[in-house]
Amino acid sequence: MRGAAGSVEGVSEGLFDTGSFDDRLLDDGLFGNDAEERAEQRLADNAPLAVRMRPRNLDEVIGQDHLLGPGAPLRRLVEGAAPASVLLHGPPGTGKTTLAGLVSQATGRRFVALSALSAGVKEVRGVIEEARRRLGHSGEATVLFIDEVHRFSKTQQDALLSAVEDRTVLLVAATTENPSFSVVSPLLSRSLVLGLQPLDDEAVRDLVRRAASEQRGLAGAYRLAEEAEEHLVALANGDARRALTALEAAAEAAETNGAGTIDLSTVETTVDKAAVRYDRDGDQHYDVISAFIKSIRGSDVDAALHYLARMVEAGEDPRFIARRLVVHASEDVGMADPTALQSAVAASQAVQFIGMPEGRLPLAQATVHLATAPKSNAIITAVDAALADVRAGKAGTVPAHLRDGHYAGATRQGNAVGYRYPHDRSEGVLAQQYPPDRLVGTDYYEPSGRGGERTLAERLPKLRGIVRGEPDGRD
16 A cells, blocks of 8 residues: 655654664674665555655755745754754644654764653763764764753753853754744754744645655555545645544545545545544644643533544553642642542542543543532732742742741741730631731732632632731731
């Protein structure tokens, strides 16, 4: 069905080269060229269609004309001029990984890839040390590609700085996030920041046609109906990988059915299969969980159950789903329905206790509970506002009457002197200063007035009035 695939170039988990041999064995000549070529061919033949169709040179890159035009920064970099570290940001499927590989080829450097989802400081430092060794021993330079760099912590990003600055490695980092908010400033200042745009319909259409006809793709084994092609283009929404994944699933279905044509119905019936078959460490993983949470937040219980089913069917770790439900219960429901958190925590514990597939039931129950619950983001708004003040230096000393008085000499220092015990009053609340001086009168928590917060919205002003000794309060 697939046809003969071309050779795969570079490094990184089979995306650009063999990845099957230890570099040292190859360097020592323990395996000949024939063995290496056979290994590359085996990997190429088994690679997904989206990988087989990766551009092998700049002429095969579609879209991104603003970065690849004559004299444009990325073209100059890929062509080997003015090497500089690069941060590529843009939506999934726009060619970030591909361009990283082309930079490596053009500069003739060793290519090493890390994913921020699985690598830590130890792995980063290991790559840097090996790059430094090779540079000093043979003059071989290294291109370090880091995918999802925004998921690196500040410490992990800081570990790259010296190696980037002295060009021990040429860093090519990719992110779907705005690097201004997700990458540390020192790393930003040492890198060329380039934004990739989603592919337009014509670019995706061209790619789909090439994948259907070229030898490394489907090799013309199937006729692609016009309606099916249009559906693939619409499905892609600017994401080349999404279009090729759907095309491959449709081709597999056509092969199973003994059909020589990929028609609209074939594509439509395999779209769900293609969507479910997402990489749990890749973009689809985050797309589906994002849609799941946003559907719950939007109170669309049916959509939420759909995305839950997609994750369960794809073999997603149920503990990951449960953790997201626990977070969502506080972030988007909160005190509007305090039992939502109990439901989410119970689902998490139940999944660990009974496992899958039965664990889908408590997950579904918690999903329905959260999706149908009244919504409030007052909890996250309140705690983040308090954190912002603390980070801005709005703290001050703890009032003396609230300090610990359970040690010798505390009273002489004024600690705990004058503290008033609320339970001495029948109402259980009285006038007393609790925050530091500069935060007196600051309100963080504002109930939404929905669900259980409707009662809190009425009660809270009265509590604040009493505690702050305001004229309309009671003491």
